[in-house]
Amino acid sequence: MIKYVLYFRVSTKRQGESGLGLAAQKRDINLFLENYSSTPYEVLQEFTDVESGANSDRPELHKAIKLAKAEKAVLLVSKLDRLSRKVSFIASLLDDKKLDFKVAQMPTADKFQLHIYAALAEQERDFISTRTKAALAEAKAKGKRLGGLRDKTNERNKVRRKQAENEAQKLSGILLPMVATHSLQAMADTLNNAGLRTARGAEYKPMTVKRVIDRLGM
Known part of the structure; x- marks a missing residue:
């Protein structure tokens, strides 16, 4: 056994x-x-x-x-x-x-x-970190004010994350039973056919559904 x-x-x-x-x-x-x-x-x-x-x-x-x-x-x-x-x-x-x-x-x-999968995943995370630092350095070199702008951006991002989390919670009961057996497109079609729309009023796309699933940790 x-x-x-x-x-x-x-x-x-x-x-x-x-x-x-x-x-x-x-x-x-x-x-x-x-x-x-x-x-x-x-x-x-x-x-x-x-x-x-x-x-x-x-x-x-x-x-x-x-x-x-x-x-x-x-x-x-x-x-x-x-x-x-x-x-x-x-x-x-x-x-x-x-x-x-x-x-x-x-x-x-x-x-x-x-081992290969773990190495590739770590490499991707390192690249994302490097890209973010490079973008900040470039913005600073052009004389952009990062302080106040960053604060406002952070506040907007907090609001958007909260909205996204609320949206994901509302859809969890629909998506959870479908994750193992349905494609992203099929799940998007189900939501759209039910008359549901995103927080911005748009139809659900496969990548939109994927982001919702990722937020729910499915």
Whole structure:
């Protein structure tokens, strides 16, 4: 019988209390267990951290890893970034001969593929950070006042984020049952056919639906 230790991570206390991020992770893990795991299987225990993925010192993760090793169980997570956003930390887990872990969203990926995916994801985050710094430096070089402008922009962004979060919450009951079985286009069509519109009064597009799903942590 194959044994599993389940690990979940949400980045903020709000996500943990709402259950939205956890619900999506549990859905993915259940799909893996039902469709990709050999049977019979046993879930030994679940562990959950409310921590940033950049922080590798997470108490519940260490407990999960310790139990998985002791019981010769598979550490199962929904997405690779639930373990860590650092490729060095992922690599250390992959090199650990006593630890076996699986990623629900990449059920057939081997260790080499997981390492490549982690490296590409980290590279993308580094590039986004570099691009943002370059844009700020360019604006400063042109003599733009970043202080007051940034404050006003931040306020507008806060309002927009709040509106987007409210919109996502309203749609969660419709989208949650559809995520695993419907395409983004099909979900957009469902919302539009129901007469629903975005906060700006526009029809839903596949990428609009994707942003809503990402906000809900599905």
